[in-house]
């Protein structure tokens with residue numbers, strides 16, 4: 001970044017500046033009045049962004065191969081604000097049953113009460129989704145692989161059908177990220193990242209990004225972001241910019257380790273199933289291979305059943321290298337538990353069993369495997 005300081009001395013640095021500011025000031029009355037009809041990219045008030053957020057938006061748009069990007073305070077707000085920008089009472093909204101929990105709850109508990117016809121569809125419906133499209137269908141929400149249960153979706157088939165019927169598509173692409181899946185090239189209208197995960201990369205911030213091509217929709221989304229007061233902290237933008245410097249390196253390494261751990265887990269007698277589309281045994285493998293260029297660092301497992309919840313306690317509490325936590329994508333490995341009741345409450349879950357979700361960080365994979373081995377032994381003893 002280059003600037004000229006107030007004394008007129010040039011200053012150049014490798015790191016970007018951090019612009020703070022609630023208030024934008026104008027040179028003249030005319031400037032103020034003319035910016036009333038502002039461009040979506042322009043600066044008018046802190047909520048619509050600063051040069052810091054614009055620089056990050058440019059970087060993310062470039063990574064996604066998109067013309068525009070709007071950043072939001074969290075991944076959840078990126079998903080929900082995009083729906084709010086384009087869906088109205090009377091519209092029909094299709095949400096994959098494998099989408100992120102907050103989006104599904106928002107659909108069920110808010111949108112449905114506000115007159116939107118919300119329908120959850122089976123994640124593996126793929127081209128069969130055409131049968132669900134009605135004249136009022138406004139948007140299809142997708143996530144691949146799905147949250148917790150990792151179902152793959154045929155994104156290209158769904159977007160082609162959506163375009164034919166004039167329906168918008170939104171995809172949560174956080175697992176593969178633009179490194180391994182260029183959602184825009186596959187016809188997705190709005191591609192969402194929880195930047196909280198790989199882009200930030202160090203488990204110390206929350207952020208979401210929505211990337212898109214269409215300039216009119218960009219203006220609508222920017223207005224919605226601003227009207228809903230979805231402003232992001234410039235310091236968090238700076239941290240994500242820093243995270244992006246190592247994003248590719250981290251993800252390639254974490255993906256490699258995750259695949260090694262997944263292959264090992266698959267061979268363990270206490271593990272009934274590994275849900276990870278990069279494995280040949282995964283039901284979504286063919287779809288993953290055809291569409292994606294790599295795999296994320298998050299995988300799920302279903303253990304051989306146990307009646308005793310304390311067996312899961314023995315497994316989790318024996319782990320030394322996997323702190324228990326619900327997030328993922330950072331440099332530290334993490335593990336989380338999703339009880340059977342959660343899957344049983346879903347309309348289209350592939351299982352009625354408890355799920356253990358594992359995020360692989362940058363630790364040595366042989367140490368991670370040794371830790372999992374002794375915890376699985378503890379599970380076997382407690383079953």
Ligand SMILES: Cc1ncc(COP(=O)(O)O)c(C=O)c1O
Pocket residue numbers: 073074075076077100147172174175194195196206207208326327328
């Ligand atoms: C796939 C996916 N999408 C979206 C989100 C939401 O992101 P955030 O926690 O930043 O709201 C998460 C968070 O766990 C996630 O796993």
